[in-house]
Amino acid sequence: MRELNLDQLRTLVAITDLGTFSAAARALHLAQPTVSLHISELESRLGATLVLRGGRKVEPTAAGAVLVERARRLLRDADDAVDAVQRHVEGRIGRVRLGSSTGVLVYLLPEVLKAMERAHPDIDVEVSILGSAEAMERLAQGTLDVGLVALPQPARPGIVLTHWRSDPMMAFVPRAWTVPKRITPQWLAARPLIFNDSTTQMYRLTMEWFADAGLSPRTRIELNYNEAMKSLVAAGYGAAVLPLEHAGEQLHQGVQVVPLRPALTRHTAVVHRPLEAVDGATRNLLLTLAQFRQV
CATH class of the missing domain: 3.40.190.10 (Periplasmic binding protein-like II)
Structure with a gap:
């Protein structure tokens, strides 16, 4: 037996709900011969009479009532599947x-x-x-x-x-340090430094800033968590070069942020x-x- 056709099942449900072939045809925007063909093909496929014709109102047979009950579930699931795919395509889910x-x-x-x-x-x-x-x-x-x-x-x-x-790179230094108004590579290279890991783009950007001044400083520690770096700065462990990513950024109490000269941008x-x-x-x-x- 071939698989059931959802359009034909929808037609059967509409006839059961509305009571006539003509009403179902109007509701489904189909020609009445198409509605009749849907039902006859379903009956042929299943080898059973599904509706009782001839009265003022079309009624489902016992077999038809069983199929209508299952068809409602199938159609509901099919509509849900189409809606889920549509929501995914439209980016709603x-x-x-x-x-x-x-x-x-x-x-x-x-x-x-x-x-x-x-x-x-x-x-x-x-x-x-x-x-x-x-x-x-x-x-x-x-x-x-x-x-x-x-x-x-x-x-x-x-x-x-x-x-x-684009965010300005700044020197994050311990508050206890006496610092100039703008920090140069020469001044910073003479202090203990905390850098991002050498595999990161931030490290390369910072080292290029030093290299342009003819410097290649050694770091005291390298790690990739900016907040941990700021905590170490606050503890006086060293200075770090990091982006100021938010104008209202809450700083650790023991940290001061000083502009660089020359300026550097991430x-x-x-x-x-x-x-x-x-x-x-x-x-x-x-x-x-x-x-x-x-x-």
Whole structure:
């Protein structure tokens, strides 16, 4: 026996509910011969009479009543499946895997995630703390949907990179230190230093700043958690060069933030696969991130 046809089942339910073939035809926007054909094909397929014809109102047979009951469930499930797919395509529901550094996560992403929750409550944004190189690699492998990465990054085929924001790099130094109004590479190189790990874009950016002054300082400790670095600065362990990611950033009591001379800027980009290759949920996250982009 061939599989049941949902359109024919919908016709049977409509006839049962409305009582006549003509009423079902009007409700379903079908010609009446098409409605009659749907029922006759169903009866032929099942080898059973499904409706009693000839009276003022069409009534289902016992076999027809059993099929109508099951058909209602099948049609409801089919409608739910179509709606679920449509919501996924339109980006009203889904899951997006987002990679970000700790600093961006702590100071910049909360407002983005709040906006996503408000506009798209059925989209789950799954955030992973990743360095820029790992985020780029996972994006290329297809295990990440969107990354917030430090620039510059080498071009990769099939990956779109869009500037998102620029943040000034500052010297975070213990409050007990006596410091100039602007800190130079020469002044900072003579102090104990706390840097990001040497594999990170932040480390390379900072070391290039020193290298332009002809310096190659040694670090006292390297780690990738900016808040831990600030805690060590507050304890007097050393100084760090980090982005000031939020104008109202709450600083540790024992930390002072001093501008650099020459100035240094950390640029952040949004990276993702081409729009035609991403789902609706990812597109909605990208649109939300764009609302927070620095012009």
